[in-house]
Amino acid sequence: MRSAIVVGGTGLVGNALVKLLCDSEEYVSVTVLSRRKLDFEHPKLTVKVRSFDQLEEEDIDFAHEVFCCLGTTMKKAKTREQFEKVDVEYPLHIASLAKKCGIMHFIMISAMGASEKSAFYYNKVKGKVERELIALDLPQLSIIRPSLLVGDRKEFRLGEKMGEWILKGLNPLFIGSLKKYRPIEADQLALAMKVIALFGKKSPVTIYESHQLAMMKMPEVKEEKVIPREQLFNWDKFKEQEAIPIDEEVVFNREKLREIKTKNELNK
Missing domain, CATH: 3.40.50.720 (NAD(P)-binding Rossmann-like Domain)
Structure with a gap:
């Protein structure tokens, strides 16, 4: 201002x-x-x-x-x-x-x-x-x-x-x-x-x-296009998609964690 x-x-x-x-x-x-x-x-x-x-x-x-x-x-x-x-x-x-x-x-x-x-x-x-x-x-x-x-x-x-x-x-x-x-x-x-x-x-x-x-004149202010809420998040389309199962071993690899922990102990 x-x-x-x-x-x-x-x-x-x-x-x-x-x-x-x-x-x-x-x-x-x-x-x-x-x-x-x-x-x-x-x-x-x-x-x-x-x-x-x-x-x-x-x-x-x-x-x-x-x-x-x-x-x-x-x-x-x-x-x-x-x-x-x-x-x-x-x-x-x-x-x-x-x-x-x-x-x-x-x-x-x-x-x-x-x-x-x-x-x-x-x-x-x-x-x-x-x-x-x-x-x-x-x-x-x-x-x-x-x-x-x-x-x-x-x-x-x-x-x-x-x-x-x-x-x-x-x-x-x-x-x-x-x-x-x-x-x-x-x-x-x-x-x-x-x-x-x-x-x-x-x-x-x-x-x-x-x-x-x-x-001279004031520049025209372009109005921002309002995106409808349903286009931002299409709940119906989301429900139609099949849930992808989570592979616990991929998300949390216990063997890899043990290997990292052992190396850290040896380096102390």
């Missing part, structure tokens, strides 16, 4: 992931580090409301993996400095704490096209955090690169909503090498993150692209 820490459990993916893990048979404990309370309760769930500027080692409990779902927008952050604090500084600090606490797997949501060489500021920042996370030399790092995320957000984002409508309309055209540009549902991304935690590659660093994430 496993335990998990989810950082950023109030966002679109984080919220879906928390509910998925709590309903999962594989997890007995789910801890959320959040800047505000969740509107969700569960017997397995512990919510720690913390300022990410003041997170310390004692705030990180033991867990098998940390899922980092932190992310913001320029509209909310207002400045590049604040944007990079949320998307770069906080994930790096949490990953460092996780490593100190002996947590073996750090799973972080980045973005499709993340690269420090990108012409787009957003992708450049994501490329920066990826590079710095890799430099931390974590026991195991999984980088998640989804395309446009779709789902029921608590807040309305006009730009993302328009992009969602356009891309959904163009979805049938995204075939072959263009598949990676298809929007991905938040629930599917949460499922993919769980699959990666349980069955993903054990390499020190693994990057998962959006088209891979869209295809």
